[in-house]
Amino acid sequence: MTKPALILVGPPGSGKSTVGRRVAERLGVGFKDLDDDLRDAHGLEAGELVVELGRERFQELEVEALRALLDTFGGVLALGGGTPTAPGAAELLAGRAVVFLDVDLDNLLRREGLLPLHPWLLPNPRAHLRQLLTERRPVYESVASATVVTSGRDPSDVVADVLNALPAAAS
Template sequence: MSQGPAAVLIGPPGSGKSTVGRLLADHLGVPFRDTDGDVEAVAGKPVSDIFVEDGEERFRELEAEAVRAALESHDGVLSLGGGAVMHEPTQKLLAGHPVVYLQVGLDQAVRRVGLASARPLLVLNPRSRLRALMEERRPVYERLAMITVVTDDREPDEVAAEIAAAL
């Protein structure tokens, strides 16, 4: 039975959870898993299609279940969707896990996700929407994190190495 993930990466869109997560997993010699990929596998369609066809509420249900299952069974690096931490039961499940908050500034996040992004929550006025999401979620990210790493103006491998050293 797994003791849980070696690291759980949280943060807003564009913080580098997937990119840094893969590098960190390689560095630690463990597998990488992204709960958005788990949701897509269960639903049989991309996250953006789930939002459009089934609604955000259905996506959040699938996401909460994917996070729960991954925390119970995955022993590598786990990347959560940016909004997964807003679900109170998920916050409780994260207690005791090595949660790493990848902090990113708005300008860097916008550059990384692009303004023509297929991210469903950023469709209308993406820069303003991303700013609002980041401000709303920041206190939760900070409260849940055991480790916070700033990713602005840094190479992903440098961020992964810092996390590995901190773990």
């Protein structure tokens, strides 16, 4: 039984994919983005799947995909922003090396490409993201054993902090 070297959680645009790829490279392991796996399996981006299938069914698919990867994938795994909030996800993440990539609202709004990937943020991205951060931050904190702030930081600095957090996250 293999288990991920690291699981990254955080809101959309927190840097999970960018940082995850770099951490995986530094550790010499593979990288997977759960949203990419869902897109490949179902033919639509995660945001479009939420709209098409509804939040409840989408979260069921996320948990199924997460469960399948937890015992078979030994690399760095970036979860979708809402995955930790899905029923059953927190239990699956318990006892694993999980790092929360924390980002503030102003930095999220500056991230390019966020809105096209997450159409449910429209028409008022600031209000939706503020609500999302308020609702999800306690969940991210509860499933993670370490937190790394990404706001206004160079990805290489974030990678270094994530790597430094690994011993704490793995315990």
